[in-house]
Amino acid sequence: MTTSPALPGSALFAAPTRRLGDREVGPGHPVYVTGEIGINHNGDLACAFALIDQAAAAGCDAVKFQKRTPEICTPRDQWDIERDTPWGRMTYIDYRHRVEFGEDDYRQIDAHAHARGIAWFASPWDVEAVDFLEQFDVPAHKVASASLTDDELLRRLRATGRTIILSTGMSTPKQIRHAVEVLGSDNIVLLHATSTYPAKPTELNLRMIHTLQSEFPNVPIGYSGHETGLQTTLAAVALGAVFVERHITLDRAMWGSDQAASVEPPGLQRLVRDIRTISESLGDGVKKVYDGELAAMKKLRRVQGAPEAQLVGSSS
Numbered sequence: 001m002t003t004s005p006a007l008p009g010s011a012l013f014a015a016p017t018r019r020l021g022d023r024e025v026g027p028g029h030p031v032y033v034t035g036e037i038g039i040n041h042n043g044d045l046a047c048a049f050a051l052i053d054q055a056a057a058a059g060c061d062a063v064k065f066q067k068r069t070p071e072i073c074t075p076r077d078q079w080d081i082e083r084d085t086p087w088g089r090m091t092y093i094d095y096r097h098r099v100e101f102g103e104d105d106y107r108q109i110d111a112h113a114h115a116r117g118i119a120w121f122a123s124p125w126d127v128e129a130v131d132f133l134e135q136f137d138v139p140a141h142k143v144a145s146a147s148l149t150d151d152e153l154l155r156r157l158r159a160t161g162r163t164i165i166l167s168t169g170m171s172t173p174k175q176i177r178h179a180v181e182v183l184g185s186d187n188i189v190l191l192h193a194t195s196t197y198p199a200k201p202t203e204l205n206l207r208m209i210h211t212l213q214s215e216f217p218n219v220p221i222g223y224s225g226h227e228t229g230l231q232t233t234l235a236a237v238a239l240g241a242v243f244v245e246r247h248i249t250l251d252r253a254m255w256g257s258d259q260a261a262s263v264e265p266p267g268l269q270r271l272v273r274d275i276r277t278i279s280e281s282l283g284d285g286v287k288k289v290y291d292g293e294l295a296a297m298k299k300l301r302r303v304q305g306a307p308e309a310q311l312v313g314s315s316s
């Protein structure tokens with residue numbers, strides 16, 4: 001992959017948009033913010049509803065779940081391994097079923113999200129999960145980083161005709177290019193990601209956002225963060241990410257492997273607020289003299305330069 005950065009006002013702002021429900025995603029549009037619920041609900045529908053409520057209250061555009069067919073996604077040699085869980089000691093395959101929502105659960109999730117005015121979609125981890133999610137009018141499907149090399153899954157996802165959001169953690173440049181070839185570049189959003197939970201700042205490599213922008217100039221580029229804290233996610237937006245995904249939780253002390261790298265409700269409120277401010281402040285990279293500067297220019301500038309017509313608010 002090339003490493004030359006995409007500059008504001010050039011290729012970055014020329015990239016096409018993608019449609020996610022009633023929203024356009026891409027340069028020139030507000031950053032699309034997704035609260036990744038994943039399996040942080042621990043199989044509890046009431047917890048899932050509470051997470052949807054928190055995401056909606058914070059101003060997120062969507063929440064995202066994960067959908068697996070346990071017998072397909074769990075290696076056979078791990079099925080009978082016992083582990084301690086909040087629900088007692090059980091085999092790993094029983095645990096996978098315990099935290100998986102079924103059709104009736106998702107119909108309730110669909111209704112609840114609709115009532116709260118927030119979109120939802122999911123990461124299907126197998127072809128059967130894609131077929132399951134196709135029962136619902138989801139705005140997109142997500143490819144988890146772990147699934148980037150699953151060509152069968154990618155081909156099934158492409159066949160849905162929906163926007164596909166592809167995370168690129170734990171992947172080489174060659175693997176990313178191959179996945180884009182399988183999916184086709186016309187209907188995807190690429191997300192830079194580092195697949196450690198939580199990810200260290202030294203491993204985030206946020207300049208990969210510019211690398212992906214240069215390598216795939218016709219694809220919107222976003223960021224899926226697994227770090228602790230908010231600063232680096234905000235930096236991703238400043239670097240040009242047009243889609244942001246962060247894991248969310250009601251309490252980082254809850255049971256589950258993703259909780260520690262998740263954002264609690266107060267942090268989510270701040271994150272979305274600051275993303276909106278940064279998004280508005282980036283502008284188009286074209287230098288202007290704003291109306292608010294005119295009084296200061298008249299008062300403070302001793303030598304006026306040559307007059308120019310390009311003043312914000314001027315009629316000519």
